[in-house]
Amino acid sequence: MATVAATAAAPRIIDIPVRTATPEALARYGTVLGYDPKVAPMPIDFYDGAAKVRRVAEFKSQGDIEMPIVTVQRRPLQVRWMERHFKHTQAFVSLGSKPFIGVFAPANEGEIPDIDKVEAFLFDGSAGFMMHIGVWHDFPFAVLDDTNLMVILTKQATDGLVRDNVIQDEALGEDLDKKDLTARLGIRLNLVL
Numbered sequence: 313m314a315t316v317a318a319t320a321a322a323p324r325i326i327d328i329p330v331r332t333a334t335p336e337a338l339a340r341y342g343t344v345l346g347y348d349p350k351v352a353p354m355p356i357d358f359y360d361g362a363a364k365v366r367r368v369a370e371f372k373s374q375g376d377i378e379m380p381i382v383t384v385q386r387r388p389l390q391v392r393w394m395e396r397h398f399k400h401t402q403a404f405v406s407l408g409s410k411p412f413i414g415v416f417a418p419a420n421e422g423e424i425p426d427i428d429k430v431e432a433f434l435f436d437g438s439a440g441f442m443m444h445i446g447v448w449h450d451f452p453f454a455v456l457d458d459t460n461l462m463v464i465l466t467k468q469a470t471d472g473l474v475r476d477n478v479i480q481d482e483a484l485g486e487d488l489d490k491k492d493l494t495a496r497l498g499i500r501l502n503l504v505l
Contacts, residue, residue, distance in 0.1 A: 323500040326427065328391070330413055330505050333433035333441070341416040341431075341447050343369040345403060346439025369442050373400040375466035375487060381407065382461050384454040389503035391415050394425050394448045395483070395490035403464040404452050405440030412437070412461065413453040413503060419446030424491050432503050453503065 331337060335344045345368060353364040371377075377400070394417060406412055415432045417425035425448035434455070435441060442464075443449060452461060471477070472485025483490040494500050 323494045323498050325390075325500055325502045327502050327504050328415070328430055328432045330389075330432040330434050330503050333414065333435045337431075338416075338433060338441065340418055341449075342401065342441055342443035344439050345369055345405060345442055369401075371401050371403065371442065371464065372445060373466055375399050375468045377464065378467045378470060379462055379464050380470065382451075382463055384412070384452065384459045384461060385457045386454050389413070389453060389505070391430075391450045391501035391503070392494050393481075393490055393492055394430075394450050395488060396425075396446050396448045397465070397469050397487050398446060398489070399468065399487040400466045401442050401445055402449075402469070403440055403442040403462075405462045405464070406435065406437040407460040407462055409437040410459040411435055411455040412459055413455065414441060415450040415453075415501070415503070416443070417448035419444060419448070424493070424496060427493070427497065427499065427501075430501060434505075 338344060348366065348368050351366040351368055353366055356365050396419065412435050413432055414435060415430065417430045420426055466487045468485060468487040472483050472488030477483050477485050481492045481495060
């Protein structure tokens with residue numbers, strides 16, 4: 313996409329409709345983390361069959377994993393930044409069954425996400441979501457204040473967001489590539505419910 317003539321003070325707004333999150337709609341971005349009756353239980357025989365273990369996704373990482381809990385408040389439904397990770401899949405799991413909105417764009421080889429391919433999804437809080445490596449995303453948007461999300465990611469990705477690693481409102485680390493869409497393209501994405 314060509315650079316637009318808007319400025320950071322007055323970015324061009326692009327509306328992105330928010331769709332219902334379904335495994336089918338999200339397949340290009342990752343895997344829904346929840347009960348799936350199509351996944352057969354593993355042959356584990358402890359507890360007289362009272363515990364059924366299903367592998368619904370495979371978390372991949374080339375670094376130390378951490379699981380911080382992030383409390384998210386409602387904020388304007390506008391996307392200014394998108395980021396990606398090169399060394400791990402990342403997961404968001406709502407604690408307390410609170411809904412949230414996820415924004416994604418397919419992994420690509422470019423410096424920024426393909427803006428015309430950005431999609432937004434409303435998760436009802438009954439399941440989490442694990443992204444494929446390299447998928448562009450923004451941090452989830454809370455629908456209700458005090459939404460607690462467990463985020464599963466590499467320590468390198470979290471450390472990449474620390475103030476010392478942020479330069480001109482962007483962050484680049486060993487496992488983090490966070491871009492400012494407003495500064496780079498003069499746009500802001502507006503999520504429409």
